[in-house]
Amino acid sequence: MVLNIKRASSLDGATVNVQDVLKPFDHQVGGHTPFTSLPNGHLLKPCDEREIYFYQKMPKIIKSIAPLCCSTIQGSSVTTFDDSCLNCRQHQLENVVIPESIEGSPILNKRKLSKNFIVLSDLTYRMKSPRILDLKLGTRQHGDRATVAKIACMTAKCQSTTSASLGIRLCGMKCPPSESKNQVSISKYEGRAMDKMELFLAIRQFFNVPEVVLEVAQRKLLAIRDVLEKANGVRLFGASLLIVIESDPLESTPIDNLVRIKVVDFANATFDGFQGDNFYEGSDEGSILGLETLLGIIGHQA
Ligand SMILES: [Zn+2]
Secondary structure (H helix, E strand, O other): OOEEEEEOOOOOOEEEOHHHOOEEOOOOOOOOOOOEEEOOOEEEEEOOHHHHHHHHHOOHHHHOOOOOEEEEEEOOEEEEOOOOOHHHHHEEEOOEEEOOEEOOEEOOOOOOOOOEEEEEEOOOOOOOOEEEEEEEEOOOOOOOOOOHHHHHHHHHHHHOOOHHHHOEEEEEEEEOOOOOOOOEEEOHHHHHOOOHHHHHHHHHHHOOOOHHHHHHHHHHHHHHHHHHHHOOOOEOOOOEEEEEEEOOOOOOOOHHHHEEEEEEOOOOOEOOOHHHOOOOOOOOHHHHHHHHHHHHHOOOOO
């Protein structure tokens, strides 16, 4: 199956034949939908319509902690956002044919064969040797529209893991090999089986980085916590905190750019009755608990 996609919006500049530039994405650690790499630091993520709408309507305050979304692809139409990066405004996707797989790696979610994609900024872009940590955030993961069976399943998963008590659960972790250590790789299944102490140890291992780098991570996590405290009515059900740290930096790279942290996966997130969901008051305490837990583990005295 292929998708024939024609662009919907038109801006001046060159067009890009997408099938010529797609590559499997090497640095994915969490989630079940494979991402595909596009040029200039972008990823193609298969998603459902709801997540597309969420990116289209996302409150400004959440935009500041989410990856930049440059365009959405829905069946046959490509929409490039006004606030997309310069590259995306100048190099429009045109007559895109997205193949089912690329170099043996699937692009379309096999279960859903989704025709919806979002083009997101890649947090690992230009990193030589990234450490990657995906932590599922919050104490509740199901959206308001979940079925009774789904609610029961997701609630049980939260209760039987560190999610319910700590507001985070390890969903994937990769640390590249170093001179003294082998590569570390932890799957979401191993993350689900972790107790509090095992989670603490894994996170401590991930943040075993130079003090100056750790300080940048602490500062960025505090900033995200502050945003969540101000984000009234937002609920990040099922979202993850994605943390990427360069372990083999060039001397010329600014310290600030060695640590990239964003909130990702908004398929079940909601705000202000989005798509007919419930209205919620105040901030998302479950996600804030997760940030507090993480800040506590990496030694920040709040
Ligand atoms: Zn872009």
